[in-house]
Amino acid sequence: MQFGIFTVGDVTTDPTTGRTPTEHERIKATVAIAKKAEEVGLDVFATGEHHNPPFIASAPTTTLAYIGAQTERIILSTATTLITTTDPVLIAENYAKLQHLTDGRVDLMMGRGNTGPVYPWFGKDIRDGIALAVENYALLHRLWREDVVDWQGRFRTPLQGFTSTPRPLDGVPPFVWHGSIRSPEIAEQAAYYGDGFFHNNIFWPMSHTKQMVNLYRRRFEHYGHGPADTAIVGLGGQVFMRPNSQDAIREFRPYFDVAPVYGHGPSLEEFMEQTPLTVGSPQQVIDRYAAMRDHVGHYQRQLFLMDHAGLPLDVVLEQIEILGTEVVPVLRREMAIGRPEHIPDAPTHASLVAAAGGARDTTVHAEDDVTGRTAENAAAENAEAAR
Amino acid sequence: MTTSRRIAVVSAGLRQPSSTRLLADRLADAAGRQFTARDVDVDLRVVELREHAHDLTNHLLSGFPSTSLERAIEAVTTADGLIAVSPIFTASYSGLFKTFFDVVDADALDGMPVLLGATGGTERHSLALEHAMRPLFTYLHAIVVPTAVYAATSDWGAEGAGDGAGATAPTGLTRRIERGAREFAELVTGREPRQAADPFAVPTPFEQLLAEN
Numbered sequence: 001m002q003f004g005i006f007t008v009g010d011v012t013t014d015p016t017t018g019r020t021p022t023e024h025e026r027i028k029a030t031v032a033i034a035k036k037a038e039e040v041g042l043d044v045f046a047t048g049e050h051h052n053p054p055f056i057a058s059a060p061t062t063t064l065a066y067i068g069a070q071t072e073r074i075i076l077s078t079a080t081t082l083i084t085t086t087d088p089v090l091i092a093e094n095y096a097k098l099q100h101l102t103d104g105r106v107d108l109m110m111g112r113g114n115t116g117p118v119y120p121w122f123g124k125d126i127r128d129g130i131a132l133a134v135e136n137y138a139l140l141h142r143l144w145r146e147d148v149v150d151w152q153g154r155f156r157t158p159l160q161g162f163t164s165t166p167r168p169l170d171g172v173p174p175f176v177w178h179g180s181i182r183s184p185e186i187a188e189q190a191a192y193y194g195d196g197f198f199h200n201n202i203f204w205p206m207s208h209t210k211q212m213v214n215l216y217r218r219r220f221e222h223y224g225h226g227p228a229d230t231a232i233v234g235l236g237g238q239v240f241m242r243p244n245s246q247d248a249i250r251e252f253r254p255y256f257d258v259a260p261v262y263g264h265g266p267s268l269e270e271f272m273e274q275t276p277l278t279v280g281s282p283q284q285v286i287d288r289y290a291a292m293r294d295h296v297g298h299y300q301r302q303l304f305l306m307d308h309a310g311l312p313l314d315v316v317l318e319q320i321e322i323l324g325t326e327v328v329p330v331l332r333r334e335m336a337i338g339r340p341e342h343i344p345d346a347p348t349h350a351s352l353v354a355a356a357g358g359a360r361d362t363t364v365h366a367e368d369d370v371t372g373r374t375a376e377n378a379a380a381e382n383a384e385a386a387r
Numbered sequence: 388m389t390t391s392r393r394i395a396v397v398s399a400g401l402r403q404p405s406s407t408r409l410l411a412d413r414l415a416d417a418a419g420r421q422f423t424a425r426d427v428d429v430d431l432r433v434v435e436l437r438e439h440a441h442d443l444t445n446h447l448l449s450g451f452p453s454t455s456l457e458r459a460i461e462a463v464t465t466a467d468g469l470i471a472v473s474p475i476f477t478a479s480y481s482g483l484f485k486t487f488f489d490v491v492d493a494d495a496l497d498g499m500p501v502l503l504g505a506t507g508g509t510e511r512h513s514l515a516l517e518h519a520m521r522p523l524f525t526y527l528h529a530i531v532v533p534t535a536v537y538a539a540t541s542d543w544g545a546e547g548a549g550d551g552a553g554a555t556a557p558t559g560l561t562r563r564i565e566r567g568a569r570e571f572a573e574l575v576t577g578r579e580p581r582q583a584a585d586p587f588a589v590p591t592p593f594e595q596l597l598a599e600n
Contacts, residue, residue: 130596131596131599134593134596134597134599138597184586184587184590184591185590185591185596187590188590188591188592188593188596189593189596191593192593203449203450203451204450204451205451205454208451211587212587214587215587215590219590223593261449261450262448262449263448264448265444265445265447265448265449266445266448266449266453270445270453271449274451274453274454
């Protein structure tokens with residue numbers, strides 16, 4: 001099972017000091033957070049994508065590539081990639097490039113985005129949200145699997161004889177998760193392709209999460225990808241820890257009370273009861289998250305939101321340290337207990353390459369405009385000449 | 388053969404006791420008699436919005452309902468008919484009343500018969516039923532019965548149209564209640580019990596989603 005962190009990249013005032021970080025500080029903090037995640041043994045770092053203040057989460061592949069250059073092992077992912085308003089051709093190119101640069105340490109999570117104005121800013125209509133997610137992903141899926149694509153759809157200019165470059169590393173596209181909180185259509189989409197389904201349940205009651213995951217599992221089996229319990233499921237999480245749970249609550253409450261999204265709403269206690277937010281001792285976090293599989297079955301990926309609500313960087317890094325050293329090692333053991341042999345791990349580049357029967361270079365060599373010769377012609381002639 | 392229908396009552400009164408709740412109960416009682424006369428059993432669920440006022444605000448902010456609010460919403464969305472009563476504040480239904488219907492799914496009341504009631508200090512506000520409440524439910528594709536019932540403070544002490552000798556003489560208010568209840572019961576019993584569609588049970592097949600593009 002994979003454990004990691006995800007960030008939405010919000011620039012939020014620390015309510016206890018009144019200080020707001022600059023964009024520059026927050027961007028650099030994101031890198032520090034990702035490096036810390038690798039250092040303490042976490043498996044995944046995922047960044048969100050936003051195109052408006054107060055976020056610094058635009059240009060996600062720039063961030064991920066920079067982090068990729070400074071890390072060795074951690075999987076770089078997104079939470080989420082806006083499949084509705086981003087040109088699928090650019091997604092195909094950017095993430096294939098990232099795959100090559102990081103030697104395959106890449107996967108993605110598709111999301112629709114819920115910031116209304118982003119749609120018109122990118123020439124789209126939010127009322128087409130589901131249709132955009134369906135059509136754009138169908139194109140992206142082909143661009144990574146077919147060398148030459150002829151395509152026509154509703155939302156983008158047609159493509160004739162188009163080759164997305166670079167081709168996916170080793171001939172294997174990045175694994176894709178589909179994230180959705182409320183839309184059964186997206187669970188259906190993930191099931192149809194046999195992709196992963198991520199329920200970002202951090203602001204939602206478990207009863208709802210269970211409903212969405214069950215739908216995805218059932219339809220995954222329906223579409224012939226294997227038994228429902230082998231579908232690839234990920235969940236969100238949110239924690240704040242101190243050795244003494246009362247200290248954790250005392251320290252986190254001022255952040256909770258005014259946090260974006262849920263601030264000024266339910267009390268910390270109500271929110272902890274209804275959502276996966278756990279503020280307390282590391283043991284309380286372990287107990288809460290070890291029980292998640294009782295609700296959704298054995299799952300593959302658990303991501304935690306750690307750097308939100310204006311928490312200062314030093315506290316975030318400290319929290320990630322506690323997560324990586326005290327919580328996740330125990331959760332790994334707990335999650336392995338009673339986990340049947342046939343439950344798969346989340347696909348990685350290595351496992352996808354193995355499943356494809358090994359790595360293959362899928363470079364598409366272009367024809368020379370003038371001579372009509374291709375690199376393959378030249379290679380064959382050279383080989384002939386050498387004999 | 389006896390049939391049954393699920394009827395939800397939503398009352399947005401703020402005081403306890405509340406004249407809004409009193410009107411809601413009168414409408415529910417009158418409807419109950421109409422259903423009984425038609426040999427229909429009634430499963431009555433009453434939602435007192437005052438009890439959910441904080442949870443409604445939390446729902447607006449957090450995006451999901453508390454457990455008790457979720458039960459209240461379900462009582463309404465799974466009903467075969469709805470009796471909805473609000474006090475009239477500042478020329479319209481109360482903010483609490485609107486907030487509740489703001490957090491109910493926009494298509495959850497599609498095709499549901501609705502009997503409207505409102506209360507206010509004077510008769511001058513009675514048309515708020517027609518220019519504010521009725522359009523709200525029309526937007527939700529509910530089927531609003533023609534008679535909506537307004538009760539001003541004075542209605543609770545009004546004399547009946549009879550000879551003044553008995554307590555049973557119907558007043559203008561009681562006649563409107565009976566008429567609205569009759570129209571409501573006719574609509575509800577004339578329709579099959581509603582089947583709430585569960586998108587999680589039967590999703591739109593993906594081939595269809597692709598084809599719709």
